[in-house]
Amino acid sequence: MQRRRFLLGLVFWEAGCMGQQGLEWRILRGDNIEGKGWSETVAPFDRLPTHAQATVPPSVWSLSHHSAGMCFRFVTASPQIGVRWSVGGELAMPHMPASGVSGVDLYGRDSKGTLRFMSVGQPRQQVGNQIIVTGARGAPREFCVYFPLYNSTTRVEIGTAPGQPALPPPPRKHKPIVFYGTSITQGGCASRPGMAFTAIAARTLERAHINLGFSGSGKMELALADLLGELDASVFVLDCLRNMSEDLVRERMEPFVRRLREKRPTTPILCAGDAFLDNPAEPMRSKLTREAVAKLTRSGIPNLHYLPMRGAWDNDGEGTVDGVHPTDLGMSRQAAVFVKALRKLV
Incomplete structure (x- = not known):
């Protein structure tokens, strides 16, 4: 399959070949990551803007590369959802597991409209971690992927079935x-x-x-x-x-x-x-x-x-x-x- 770039709503994707699971994987490249306060950052999943480096303490600047609080919300009817991600630092700490430091978390809306936990991505290496989750068939519903709390996130890909893209969710009605x-x-x-x-x-x-x-x-x-x-x-x-x-x-x-x-x-x-x-x-x-x-x-x-x-x-x-x-x-x-x-x- 020829690689191509296209725009879905406000989300830039780069689509490539389907993986072994039959999913089409798209690299998340856009600036509509929820929980990101500034668009002008050194890396896509940084928490502070580029201009903050000159004014904040070095420890704050270093920690601002961690993706705590960031997530990606999307709507799809895909029967399976995949997440592939890579991080830049140590996977775990002595008092905090790798699933929290460096993992991802997938939530989906249930029949009552409440976001419910579906699966956690447990990282085993810095590059190329992956989870595949079976979702509900039929009508599209909203999902949310939370990013690592205590590590820099360097790459995120979302996988969905062919013909079932991950589309932008309804916009938030309130300020964060x-x-x-x-x-x-x-x-x-x-x-x-x-x-x-x-x-x-x-x-x-x-x-x-x-x-x-x-x-x-x-x-x-x-x-x-x-x-x-x-x-x-x-x-x-x-x-x-x-x-x-x-x-x-x-x-x-x-x-x-x-x-x-x-x-x-x-x-x-x-x-x-x-x-x-x-x-x-x-x-x-x-x-x-x-x-x-x-x-x-x-x-x-x-x-x-x-x-x-x-x-x-x-x-x-x-x-x-x-x-x-x-x-x-x-x-x-x-x-x-x-x-x-x-x-x-x-």
Whole structure:
């Protein structure tokens, strides 16, 4: 079969020969990846724009090459769906499996219209990982492929039966939720990409989301406030306390919020407290954040909110891998807390 390039909706594909499974594979080349806030990036699945390299800390820039939060939504009636993908770094971490660090996650809408988990792609090498999933025959329905949380994604291909292309889904009706934070926000230590609390919350609320969690590096530099301000969001979620000392909270919380409010005068800003285990007292970082929100509100900063996170993982000790990073159970519990707060804001 002769190779050809063509346009389906807003998605550029390069179609090649059918594989052994009888699927026609198309390389995803377009800029309509959901969860990507900027089109001008160094690589197709980077999270920050090219111009950010000059202003953000090196650790943030390095982590911005991870594809956390990105996904590809499409509609097809193909009886089988394939995903082939390649990544650029180590497949796993000591406390987080390869399926979450470097895997992909396929969801499909059921008969009630809810996105449901279908299959996870478990990576076995950096290049050329593949999953084939049997879907429902008949009428087209929507699918969503989540990309790796803690690795750079270098190539993604979607496979469908001949004559059953992957078409653009109905457009979102609402602006995305933008999450800015730490390793927990990025997705550590979910077992698969769809189990990051950000993804769970966005699916529950039927919203797109942009994940700007940076492991160990969510420290509220003003350069990040400027970048967030470039995004047209339905709400900004600031969840950085696990990476900040008490002194950093005192120094940076108020200037960060003020800068973001200058860029986005009316968009809701939700400042999350510190999720913690077995601590009856309010952590000082949470107290400082709560007081900063109250002070900023009194000074005239509108639409600013504080979310206490006490008990977000419950107190049975089963919500984390290491006392810091949530398991899937912890992610689900944390997502429920955010959903309850976000429903009032979006």
